[in-house]
Amino acid sequence: MKLFSQRKGLKPVKSVMQIDSMDSDLRNGLWNSLVIFYWDQVKGDWLPNYTNVNLLLKILWLDYFKKPIDTIKNYWEYTYEEIRKYFFNCPWYEVYDFIEFIANNYPEERTNQKFMDFCNSILEKELSAYRFVGGKITQITSEVEISQIEEALEVTSPFKAVNIHLKSALDLLSDRKSPDYRNSIKESISAVEAICKLIVKDEKATLSEALKKIDDKLPLHSALKKAFDNLYGYTSNAEGIRHALLNEPNLSFEDAKFMLVSCSAFINYLINKAQKAGIKI
Template identity: 50%
Template sequence: MRFSERYGYKSIRDVIQKESMDDHLKNGLWSIFDTYIWNKVTHKHWQYRHTDSSNIYTLIYNYYFNFFKKPIDTIPTQTSDTKVRIRDYFFTATWHEIYSFIEETIEHYPQSLLSHKNDFIQSINHVLERENSAYRLIGNEITSITSEQEIQSIEEALENSNAFSGVQQHLNQALQLMSDRQSPDYRNSIKESISAVESICKIVTKNDKASLGQALKLIEDKYGLHEALKKSLSLLYGYTSDGDGIRHAMLEASNLNYIDTKFMLVACTNFINYLIEKIKD
């Protein structure tokens, strides 16, 4: 994790790729195509290696006919030239065009390579997760797993907590641990999210020794915290603090994933935003 990421100098939209695709993500996705499709090309007539004699011609045909919507007689004769043409398209396409390209590939996956299709999908999803894409390949479709509202909640909490350095530090650390592309630490990211909630509660109640449960009671008495919201936060705290919770060794890190961690971060930022607005009233 580099300096700019450790200390929160990258925006949440750079960390979670919602409507963008950086070079690392694009390069990783193309490498999966190269591994599972282009490196497995065979030809009926090895001496010619023509595109129309390859085992992936049906896929290429559909790229041109359905996706590019170009005349099929513009498909290059040689498979090597076809690959260059499609590669050039891939690396100049917009982020959403690349996701559509992946869907087109899944829908018309070469018959001769079907035994590798699941590996292709899993590898695509591995790259999407590694590079913190807001999407995953589920079935034949690219599906959003991170909404605009969730991103806005995290952005708002980071901005609102400018006056509360401890809260902001915990949130930045939670975000960076979750989004570390080399070695994400979901367990400690969740700890940091909860610590951010504890920190804001102690600030609001002016009691550094109050447990989260005690702080929530004080906040409820002073600001009229809704009972359902208090119960929700208490349950989240219980998830991290009971005998099987995230703060105990019994919950293995392998049981946690990006979805668990993002849920906790968003839930905690929602509460922090709510509480900061509440104390302004």
């Protein structure tokens, strides 16, 4: 069940797409990844019996914590609790530092790669703005992208249909239990279609038709117009196009995010152009 702030669209986009924060679900998921691929390799109490993990901890103490190596407790229970306490109390960005350090210093490359792949699935599921790329934690969602979505949600608040489509696109994208990337894409493009209909004052116009009329009123860059005109296929009733979309197996978070950001930016662009041209929406 969605909470009040989610239903009303009051939760900041920046916190939905975790760019400078980390909620408990994401932190828990990353810790569980460490448990599965590293900590669970220690089956007994005496840490020195587990060469790879013991070596990893020595490197961790030496180069990450910057502590004397002889302060590592040989009884795994105590060392485990010390690491766990740090992980769940450190700032969000240190969690990324920590998992990146582990993935680059454990002596078995195959385990590290599996760990990074598993982490990426958690990062995608929990809508983190970061991924492992080439062994490094890399930001894949920028402040500019976030600001475009937030601006579009704000400037379309007087335009109910447009705003509803944008909120639905974000909601479908950010549903961590059951994300619907395909319908998020449709909602993003439907938001563009809705603002175009308002600008040309023709409720029955298709996106393609509305873009042509807008181009007559306030000339659009030809390449930009063509790009969004081609997106009409996603909301078209043409059976072949719709059928192809519904059966596309590889739509991902990145696809839906790209469409939401692009459509948000285009909506902001159209509203600004219309206002400057003196067109009342």
